[in-house]
Amino acid sequence: MDPHIRVRPEVRRVADDIGTMEIRGAAKIADAAASALRTQAVESEAETPETFRAELRAAARALHDTRPTAVSLPNALRYVLHGMEGATVEDLRSNTVAAADRFCDRLERSQTDLGAVGANRLKDGDRIMTHCHSTAVLACVEAAVEQGKELTAIVKETRPRNQGHITAERLHELGVPVTLIVDSAARRYLNDVDHVMVGADSIAADGSVINKIGTSGLAVNARDRGTPVVVAAQTFKLHPGTLTGQSVDIEMRDESEIISPEEKAAIGDPTVVNPAFDVTPPRYIDAIVTERGQFPPESIVMLMRELFGEQTTEPWLESGQ
Numbered sequence: 240m241d242p243h244i245r246v247r248p249e250v251r252r253v254a255d256d257i258g259t260m261e262i263r264g265a266a267k268i269a270d271a272a273a274s275a276l277r278t279q280a281v282e283s284e285a286e287t288p289e290t291f292r293a294e295l296r297a298a299a300r301a302l303h304d305t306r307p308t309a310v311s312l313p314n315a316l317r318y319v320l321h322g323m324e325g326a327t328v329e330d331l332r333s334n335t336v337a338a339a340d341r342f343c344d345r346l347e348r349s350q351t352d353l354g355a356v357g358a359n360r361l362k363d364g365d366r367i368m369t370h371c372h373s374t375a376v377l378a379c380v381e382a383a384v385e386q387g388k389e390l391t392a393i394v395k396e397t398r399p400r401n402q403g404h405i406t407a408e409r410l411h412e413l414g415v416p417v418t419l420i421v422d423s424a425a426r427r428y429l430n431d432v433d434h435v436m437v438g439a440d441s442i443a444a445d446g447s448v449i450n451k452i453g454t455s456g457l458a459v460n461a462r463d464r465g466t467p468v469v470v471a472a473q474t475f476k477l478h479p480g481t482l483t484g485q486s487v488d489i490e491m492r493d494e495s496e497i498i499s500p501e502e503k504a505a506i507g508d509p510t511v512v513n514p515a516f517d518v519t520p521p522r523y524i525d526a527i528v529t530e531r532g533q534f535p536p537e538s539i540v541m542l543m544r545e546l547f548g549e550q551t552t553e554p555w556l557e558s559g560q
């Protein structure tokens with residue numbers, strides 16, 4: 240690589256934090272990635288527009304190559320890089336910073352707007368069941384609580400990393416009483432809940448939802464029990480590549496999240512697999528709640544066409560870099 244192209248240490252740190260899940264959850268990853276590109280733009284010592292652009296693309300690549308499933312990450316990078324316009328370094332810098340600020344601002348507003356839509360589905364006295372930790376689901380709950388509705392929640396612990404514990408803590412902070420269950424107890428309690436509410440890492444053009452492993456089994460069981468499944472997700476979770484036939488890459492994580500080398504050896508050294516996400520087909524989902532309103536999953540393709548229009552190439556893969 241050209242020695243003049245320098246990715247700032249802060250960008251590398253954010254990329255590491257995303258890879259190790261210090262920063263996790265699709266919305267937080269998008270926010271951190273856009274903010275890291277902003278830092279790259281502010282701190283860049285590039286002397287020519289070409290070097291500046293190449294640095295931003297290199298920073299975007301470093302961030303992009305951390306986790307494969309949450310499309311919020313490439314969508315955030317794409318948004319900021321599309322804003323990188325100008326003929327001088329200073330113009331490029333200020334336009335990139337403005338684009339990053341716009342993205343983070345929209346992210347925050349969309350979460351609030353989505354919360355208001357999702358809260359309309361919740362009635363006073365309702366009980367929800369959640370899986371993993373989704374800031375979008377929590378935005379719906381928070382808005383409902385602000386409207387004076389009293390809710391309770393059954394929270395799945397979400398093995399192997401127990402993100403359900405974060406959800407339990409946040410719900411407690413919102414004043415929502417929580418019952419924590421192991422993942423395999425979900426079916427037993429589905430008769431006791433009014434809604435299953437989950438977030439999304441990516442939504443495909445056919446309305447399939449990609450979210451934390453275990454979401455699809457939960458949704459199938461909920462359909463069997465007649466419990467509605469609501470997915471809360473801002474529109475930057477829509478995966479533009481799926482419009483042109485791409486499939487969503489499911490992240491496989493290290494087996495050490497599941498079992499230690501000693502435990503593994505003691506039980507005969509089995510093969511261990513650790514997929515982080517799964518795909519829930521649209522027929523198991525009742526509604527996708529976004530900042531633009533709620534949609535049946537089958538109609539999400541119309542919204543995608545409106546938002547993404549013609550496909551473009553990934554800006555961090557532009558030729559020559």
Ligand SMILES: O=C(COP(=O)(O)O)[C@H](O)[C@H](O)COP(=O)(O)O
Nearest residue numbers: 263264265266373374375438439451
């Ligand atoms: O699957 C996860 C997090 O997985 P991980 O912990 O592996 O990143 C969350 O449900 C979605 O990212 C939505 O979250 P949000 O609604 O906050 O975007």
